[in-house]
Amino acid sequence: xxxxxxxxxxxxxxxxxxxxxxxxxxxxxxxxxxxxxxxxxxxxxxxxxxxxxxxxxxxxxxxxxxxxxxxxxxxxxxxxxxxxxxxxxxxxxxxxxxxxxxxxxxxxxxxxxxxxxxxxxxxxxxxxxxxxxxxxxxxxxxxxxxxxxxxxxxxxxxxxxxxxxxxxxxxxxxxxxxxxxxxxxxx
Ligand code: GAR
Numbered sequence: 001x002x003x004x005x006x007x008x009x010x011x012x013x014x015x016x017x018x019x020x021x022x023x024x025x026x027x028x029x030x031x032x033x034x035x036x037x038x039x040x041x042x043x044x045x046x047x048x049x050x051x052x053x054x055x056x057x058x059x060x061x062x063x064x065x066x067x068x069x070x071x072x073x074x075x076x077x078x079x080x081x082x083x084x085x086x087x088x089x090x091x092x093x094x095x096x097x098x099x100x101x102x103x104x105x106x107x108x109x110x111x112x113x114x115x116x117x118x119x120x121x122x123x124x125x126x127x128x129x130x131x132x133x134x135x136x137x138x139x140x141x142x143x144x145x146x147x148x149x150x151x152x153x154x155x156x157x158x159x160x161x162x163x164x165x166x167x168x169x170x171x172x173x174x175x176x177x178x179x180x181x182x183x184x185x186x187x
Contacts, residue, residue, distance in 0.1 A: 003032035004184065007079045009087035010038050014045015016085035016106060019173040021052050029177070030184035034077045037070055039089050067095050074099075083176070084138065093140055103138040104183070106176050108168045110150055111136060115143035120161040120168075130154055131164060133172045135179035149179035
């Protein structure tokens with residue numbers, strides 16, 4: 001199988017990156033991770049790129065042309081697919097036009113519910129019975145692109161924010177690879 005050259009964008013811990021690196025070693029998993037981009041030089045997830053000898057790029061988002069620098073590198077590594085794995089930054093319209101339908105994101109709620117930040121506290125405050133994670137295409141609207149895959153669980157009375165996060169992330173490690181397989185199954 002010809003694997004898609006993929007770039008993973010991160011901002012922090014990188015546990016989804018770690019999981020995708022592991023999954024992408026399967027010969028029939030549709031992506032090959034060629035580059036990691038981080039907007040945070042302290043991101044722990046960069047260690048997974050280093051350990052696995054994956055080239056990485058740290059961008060300074062204070063500079064006005066940081067997205068152009070990313071775009072140049074995507075070209076250099078012949079990237080045709082992008083996964084946002086905890087990348088906490090909005091992608092500009094200009095960038096999106098160049099990678100339309102080629103960027104996916106994972107979000108820690110059952111979209112369209114609880115778009116944006118602080119999802120777990122809002123979920124608890126709203127007394128939701130269920131929550132989970134969503135993988136979706138990225139478009140101009142915050143957490144608003146077409147949904148590819150969701151996974152859910154029932155919330156227990158004693159679940160606090162920390163527990164919700166752990167349970168949600170456990171599902172993310174299944175949902176992100178499943179979504180990627182679903183996208184490329186018929187390609
Ligand atoms: C993930 O739980 C992901 O759903 C969330 O950030 C976490 C990153 O964890 N993304 C968002 O909140 C995007 N709005 P990781 O760095 O360990 O993969």
